[in-house]
Amino acid sequence: MSSADLTNERDLPPGRETSATGDIAPERDGPRDTGMDDASLHRWLARTWRTPPGIIGALSSVDHKVIARRYLITAFLFLCLGGLNAVAMRVQLSGPQRGLIGPDLYNQLFTMHGVTMMFLFAVPIVQATGIYLVPLMVGTRNIAFPRLNAFGYWVYVSGGLFAWVSFALSMGPDVGWFAYVPLSGPEFGPGKRADVWAQMITYTEVSSLAVAVATIVTVLKQRAPGMSLDKIPLYVWALLVTSFVVVFAMPAVMITSTFLILDRLVGTHIFNPAEGGDALLFQHLFWFFGHPEVYIIFLPATGMVSSIIPAFARRPAFGHLGLVLSLIAVGFLSFGLWVHHMFATGLPKLGASFFTASSMLIAIPNGVQIFCWLATLWEGRPVIRTPLLFVFGFFFTFVIGGLTGVMLASVPLDLQVHDTYFVVAHFHYVLIGGSVFPLLGAAYFWFPKITGRMMSERLGRWHFWLAMIGFNAAFFPMHIVGLWGMPRRVYTYPAELGWGNINLFISAGAVLFFVSFVLFAFNLVHGALRGTPAGDNPWDAGTLEWATSSPPPSYNFARIPVVTNVEPLWAEREALPVAAGLRVDARELIVSTVAEAHPDVREKSATPSIWPLLAAIAVGATFLYSIFTPWAIIWGAAPIAVTLVGWFWPKGDPEDEE
Amino acid sequence: MKRLASIAFATAIVLFLQGCAGWQSALDPKGPAASELAWLIWFFAGLCAVVWVLVMAALAVPLMMRSRQHAEPLALDAGADSRKLRVVMIAVGLTAVILVGLTLLSFFANRTLAAIGSDAALTIRVTGHQWWWEVRYEDATPSRILTTANEIHIPAGEPVRLLLTSTDVIHSFWVPSLSGKLDLIPGRMNVLDIKADKPGVYRGQCAEFCGAQHANMGTFIIAEPRAKFDAWWNDQLQPAAAPTGxxxxxxxxxxxxxxxxxxxxxxxxxxxxxxxxxxxxxxxxxxxxxxxxxxxxxxxxxxxxxxxxxxxxxxxxxxxxxxxxxxxxxxxxxxxx
Known part of the structure; x- marks a missing residue:
């Protein structure tokens, strides 16, 4: 923010400021930003908020942008690995009775593809984007619970490494990403493969819960003054709803995987029908998480679409309230649909019909979103750039996925296409069309903010067309081959069934789609090194992240902006009003009220610390050990306790002594 | 243009390959359940295609009005906004109507399917194993109970009741040209009624991932005229032929x-x-x-x-x-x- 922005400086209300400082002795109070000139403000804040130098310093970082960058890069690497899995599978399926990959490896491949894409790519990358953008968009200096956030990243990395090292040692899970019992149970899942699945779930769920909690608190309590609920950007709303869905859905799958580990390791019979357990219970628990999971991946993507469309259509999103209510409605409804994954298990017919109705119902809020975006585009004068192209790609593909979803919601129809390539086509249209295309658009859109440089528009267009053609060539014919009777998760198929040619075509499309990502990776690297400098707001967009420099300084904003509009940078063309009164020698940020975002108290944000990394190592080692013996929980508790004590050790700060 | 070309290409493939497929295809029904379902699939798919085309048309319009300049975004026209709101409301209303219609359609199709096997005279117990099917023909006379594997002979034109269960992991019984699929779950018994209109061989395979050889767990339903079916049953009840040579x-x-x-x-x-x-x-x-x-x-x-x-x-x-x-x-x- 330049000095021109400071024309309308507003102090925090004095009464609230007193309440914030409480009974802290005045002599312990350091310098404030009130009235400080820009140069010394920058010097103070940069020293206070920097990530310490050196390797230990880098590992201690609690800066949400640093953590998010690591998250994004790690998740992208996992995307590439998962993509390679897919290419290997497509080569094997390119013709009938190919002998390239046997069933043992193939079953590991599709399991690793599923868990990598779901748990190591899709959820982490949408959350990582949120970690980067949410604090900037709500105008605060760091995410809430920054050490928890760092801890989440380290646990995620150890979970990903654990899964992939297991795979490299040929003990990767081979029971599908859903790992149904009894196949994954003690009797039919010998070795450690199913345990690897179960514990990998635990790692990644711990990390996504940590991020969700941090996101919720950031959005509810750290918004810039004036950003009342009706002025929260749609992207932030999407992340907020998603985080709540994470908080309610993830425990279900952690319970599922823990029960499975108990059955396998301790000899409980929770899922064993012979001893009074129930194999179907696993499916209910898994899908009670598994269906919301789809929306955990999809809702943040709708937030991205809601950010990109206004910026390029040149008008605020049409039906802001409707879009917010749709997000919330989808969040709630996503918990009422899980049974449509289980229509073929022979549930009572009336009960199944109820889930047909609820699955149809969720199409309505999603329809509202689509219509509002279309209305925004109609009202605006769209400027076509790569991010918007990917949003068009999103419309083209996601609407197909949504409509085939309506087909799958019908119980009788589902009984024909369930567990066939039709479903594979459907959910790739939903997940790639609905989430990856918006993510790619978001990458082009926010890349300049993160790196300070633009990605190539020319390469971007090539990338878009290659991705669109490759994707549709790979996945559209899958609908057809599914209707022709080809089931999922088969490592080969007989020539007589006539699926050979179409599978060859699909495989060619898959390779083309993979190549589009190679081009994207090149564009990323090229843009980061050689891209033209972007400036603060290259797209002339309206939300707060564009108010600060690109890339943003460690402290995000020199002065905390005061928000007057849902698109503050469009409303306050001359200068953004700012709030003052924060200390500059300590990591202070404004905590505001939930609904109105009145500044409430000044709160210290955590300082860099190596303890989250050490705690993550202790937790990771415990999880790893626990696939071998239940005693790991006992032995692991000691190092975890030590690291947590180190983490929360009082710093002698006056605030701690209150 | 490129999109159109890819769609045209995909359609061409469909037409080209339609001839070879059919043995195990949901689109080539050979029984009343599969016929009802094929009709349902085509109806849903057709309606969805229409909706998709309408949405794409709505997307194409603003593309025509695109601009090269960054316009001032907050200069809004309130009248246009309220007109758009009306259009959006109508679109949402239509969506709701279509969804209610499809839900009812699906509900009634389910009832039709349930009625198909209500008078089944023949009951066959199918037990899933890794990776084969145990087939047991039930009969009131114990000596007429017959156990065989992987191939299920049925009388053509008659409804047959299948009792589905498993002794190891979950499998799913699916012969697409006759009916939808149903899981075989250890500790549970599912009931699937099938009927083949005409004599013929209909292929199916396990549809629920069940381990290493899930891909090679095929089954055949062999529908025969009643007399031939009865003769087959009687033959199968005989002990094994004595070796010759x-x-x-x-x-x-x-x-x-x-x-x-x-x-x-x-x-x-x-x-x-x-x-x-x-x-x-x-x-x-x-x-x-x-x-x-x-x-x-x-x-x-x-x-x-x-x-x-x-x-x-x-x-x-x-x-x-x-x-x-x-x-x-x-x-x-x-x-x-």
Missing amino acids: DEAKAGENLFLKRPCVMCHKIGGTPAGGTVAPDLTHVASRQTLAAGTLTMSRGNLAAWIADPQGVKPGAHMPVVDLSGDELNDIVAYLEGLK
């Missing part, structure tokens, strides 16, 4: 001495294993190893000599046999019509 006799002897008897049953001999397919009339079946190989002397030999090469991970172990011994056993099994 020296090779076959030696083969029977070997079969009974070697580990084969631990798992397989051959009616009329001491072989009484029940963990693997009943071989009493194995040579009367069209395929081996649950649809993996067609039935022939060569394939029998290949399967016995190298089961892990043919079907890696299958529970059939390699039994150490010399060339002559293999030949004898194959000669014996080949005679079990």
